[in-house]
Amino acid sequence: MEISTSTNICAFQRGRERLPVEFSIETCAKAGYRVLDMNFCICMNPDSPMRTDQWKEYVQSIGELAASYGIRFNQSHLPYYDVDKEKGSEKAEIMETLITRSIIGSSMLGAKWAVTHPFTVYDAAQNMRMSREANLHYYSKHLETAEKYGVGIALENDFEYNRHQPMQRIYCASAYELIDLCDAFHNPDHVGICYDFGHGNLTGGFHRQNLHAIGSRLKAVHIQDNHGETDEHLMPFYGSIDWQDAMAGLADIDFQGDLTFEIQEWGRYLPKEMKHTIAEHSLVIGQKLLEYVELARNNRYQLQ
Numbered sequence: 001m002e003i004s005t006s007t008n009i010c011a012f013q014r015g016r017e018r019l020p021v022e023f024s025i026e027t028c029a030k031a032g033y034r035v036l037d038m039n040f041c042i043c044m045n046p047d048s049p050m051r052t053d054q055w056k057e058y059v060q061s062i063g064e065l066a067a068s069y070g071i072r073f074n075q076s077h078l079p080y081y082d083v084d085k086e087k088g089s090e091k092a093e094i095m096e097t098l099i100t101r102s103i104i105g106s107s108m109l110g111a112k113w114a115v116t117h118p119f120t121v122y123d124a125a126q127n128m129r130m131s132r133e134a135n136l137h138y139y140s141k142h143l144e145t146a147e148k149y150g151v152g153i154a155l156e157n158d159f160e161y162n163r164h165q166p167m168q169r170i171y172c173a174s175a176y177e178l179i180d181l182c183d184a185f186h187n188p189d190h191v192g193i194c195y196d197f198g199h200g201n202l203t204g205g206f207h208r209q210n211l212h213a214i215g216s217r218l219k220a221v222h223i224q225d226n227h228g229e230t231d232e233h234l235m236p237f238y239g240s241i242d243w244q245d246a247m248a249g250l251a252d253i254d255f256q257g258d259l260t261f262e263i264q265e266w267g268r269y270l271p272k273e274m275k276h277t278i279a280e281h282s283l284v285i286g287q288k289l290l291e292y293v294e295l296a297r298n299n300r301y302q303l304q
Contacts, residue, residue, distance in 0.1 A: 001255070001257065001258060001259065001290065002034065002074075002258045002259070003033070003035070003259055003282075003283055003286030003287065003289075003290065004033070004035035004036060004037055004258040004260040004261070005036060005260060005261040005263070005279070006036075006037040006039045006077065006222075006260065006261060006263075006264065007024045007025060007028075007036055007037065007038055007039045008024065008039040008041070008262070008264040009028065009263060009267075009278060009279060009282065010024040010027050010028070010267070010275040010276075010278055010279065011024055011039075011264060012265060012267075013268065013269075014268065014269055018042070018045060019272065019275070021038075021042060021062060022065055023272075023275075025062070025066055025069065026065070026069070027279050028071075028279045029066075029070075029071055030276065030279075031276060031280045031283060032280075032283050033071065033279065034070055034072070035071065035073075035260075036066065036071055036072075036073055036074070037073070037074060037075045037076060037115075037220075037260045037262075038073050038075075038076040038077070038105070038109055038111060040076055040077060040078055040079055040098075040102035040105060040114075041077055041078075041080070042079075043079040043095075043098040043102060044079050044080075044081075044098075050098055050101055050105070051098065055101055055105070056104075056108070059105040059108045059109065060108065062109065063110075066109070072110060073109040073110055073111040074112065074257070074260065075106075075111050075112065075114070075194075075219075075220045075258075075260060076102065076105070076106040076109070076111040076114045076115065077114070077115045077116075077262075078099050078102045078103065078114050078115065078116040079095060079099055080095075080099075080116060080117050081095045082119065083138055084119055084121050084122060084134065099142060100145055103142065103145050103149060103151055104145070106151045107150055111151065112151065112152060112219075113152045113153075113154040113192065113194070113219045113220045114146065114151050114154065115154045115156050115194040115220055115222075116139075116142075116153060116154070116156065117158060118131070118135050118155055118158065118171055118178070119131070119135065119171065120168075120169070122168070126169050128169065128171050128177060131171035132171070132177070132181060135171070135181055136181070136184055136185070139153060139185075140185075143187065143190060143191065146190055147187075147190050151190075152189070152190045152192055152219060153190060153191050153192075154191075154192045154193060154194040154219045154220045155172065155178060155181060155182055155191070155192070155193055155194065156172075156178075156193075156194040156195075156196055156199070157172060157173070157175055157178050157193070157194075157195055157196055157200060157203075157210075158170050158171070158172045158173045159173050159199045159200075159203050159231065173203050174203070175195075175200070175203075175206075175210040175213055175214060176213065178193060178214075179193070179214060179217065182217050183217075188216075188217070192218065192219030193214050193217045193219060193220075194219065194220040194221065195207075195210065195211060195214060195218055195220075195221050195222070196221070196224065196262070197223055197224060197225070197241060197246055198224035198226050198231055198234075198239075198241075198262075199222075199231065201225070201239070201240065201241050202226065202228060202230075202231065205228065205240075205241065205242075207241070207242075207245065207246040207249050208245055208246070208248060208249035208252065210249070211249035211250060211252065211253055211255075212252060214253070215253050216253070218253065218257070219257065220260065221250070221259060221260055222261075222262040223259050223260060223263070223286075223289065224236075224263050225239030225240070225241050225243075226239045226240070226241075227239050228240050232265055233262060233263050233264050233265040233266065234263060234265065234266050235261075235263050235266045235278075235281065235285055236285050237285065238266065243288075243289060243292060244292045244295075244296075247293045248293075248296035250296075251296035251297045251300060252300070254297075259289055259290065259293075261286070263278075263282065266278065
């Protein structure tokens with residue numbers, strides 16, 4: 001188990017502009033990172049190189065830069081859009097192309113798992129069975145691409161977005177819905193689960209129970225914190241999650257993957273010349289989380 005981070009860790013700034021992936025890779029490498037999550041959500045930016053005919057050359061350049069620093073990619077994050085609401089639109093056509101490119105790009109970079117979000121069929125109201133069937137149908141085609149290129153699809157737990165508005169159920173905000181969807185593909189080698197601790201905190205914070213239920217389906221994690229109100233993407237210990245208990249959940253199920261930060265909002269307003277402090281501080285925090293995992297494992301062995 002190693003400390004990892006999404007390449008978006010140093011990307012966010014005041015406003016909508018993003019710093020390039022290359023900047024995050026170099027900053028993280030100099031801080032001491034050796035494992036990264038390639039965030040292909042950069043495709044959602046209109047000027048992304050992933051939208052050009054030279055997208056493969058771009059991915060190759062990212063891989064070469066990472067390799068020059070001794071960095072490997074453990075996972076990726078696919079771009080996403082509202083599949084149900086925007087189906088048949090020009091945006092959907094573009095996004096489908098970008099998702100396919102990102103799966104292939106994940107393979108090019110050696111990432112074993114590509115994280116993505118299940119979607120909700122909103123017109124079905126509380127009938128989550130329709131969302132289940134829609135996700136099975138939709139992701140089956142992307143799964144074909146993933147299998148062809150040796151990449152697994154890791155479905156991420158969601159949360160209810162409209163906490164202060166009329167309630168809208170979101171499919172796979174429940175870990176048990178996510179488990180059911182994962183199992184419905186009958187393909188454990190290529191379909192797994194990514195557990196986002198921040199999202200889990202917005203649905204009650206039952207991390208240890210959720211992880212026990214997910215078990216061996218867990219292929220990736222997103223380590224981020226919040227205060228239980230909104231999806232803040234903060235550094236651990238800057239929100240309300242009990243991280244010692246949360247890490248014990250990973251130890252309970254003998255998770256062998258990496259601890260991957262997704263904390264892009266935490267240092268959003270730091271000037272570019274100070275972004276390196278985010279990467280440096282996150283490694284210190286990550287080391288404490290690893291200590292919690294090891295402590296829980298040792299305690300478990302002593303009880304056996």
